[in-house]
Amino acid sequence: MTEPQPWVPPEGSWASSAARRRNMQAIRSRDTKPERLIRQLVHANGLRYRVAARPLPDLRRTADMVFRPTKVAVFIDGCYWHGCPEHYVSPKTNPGYWSEKVARNIARDRDTDQRLTEAGWHVLRFWEHKPIEETAAEIVRTVEARRKPSSDKGVSL
Template identity: 80%
Template sequence: MQAIKSRDTKPERLIRRLLHAQGLRYRVAAKPLPELRRTADIVFRPTKVAVFIDGCYWHGCPEHYVPPKTNKGYWSGKVAGNIARDRDTDRHLAEAGWEVLRFWEHESPDECASTVLRVVTKRREALLHGQFGSHE
């Protein structure tokens, strides 16, 4: 499992490149909430937007996940644990006022970047107009 990349995957790099080209600046592989031991792939702290680009196998994509053929109990349990942790992360971040965006690795980088840009811009506007605080 050491060879499995937890950051800087090809889908992440493509989406980050598109976001950077749009003028967005962000943190990479950062903890949105310091007290929560979870790392988002892309974090926009001022607007409280956390972006996750989930791998189809490791996060149980309903479209592409193929159950393991060997050591089924271990690997299926591991993927189920990842899915449960993802939902728990979403809940914690939402409770803290964060917008969580999750994309599958097979989704179009252009569409993902477009969604991120739209959400960050909208929340930036709301922040400028005092519609939500940065310390909620």
């Protein structure tokens, strides 16, 4: 009978242990509970949208909800991964790596916002801790406001 071998992380892995690796792999990147609840409320208000879609086909970034006709992109940001000023706490294990990762996420978020805005999109970002009713109501208001034709675009015959 052979003795069990100690766990060795795969080459290039950031995991400090097998348990940490399993834990990190279990974290969802989409369809989180806040996302699902917000989508449910928005859908109940009669709005239809794409889930985890690219607003711009050539931009390798996805929004949590995309309303193509009105050009509204919605992001529900997790407090840890996106550096919430209220709730982010730097980890005790490997803080350099994780703090840099979160800083890169924040920079990518700002870059995404800028690129979408320049392309004529309206970007909505919400923290996962914000009440879902408030978030859904703001999404509905924004999409409906962008649907309505403005009075200065009237057609004269």
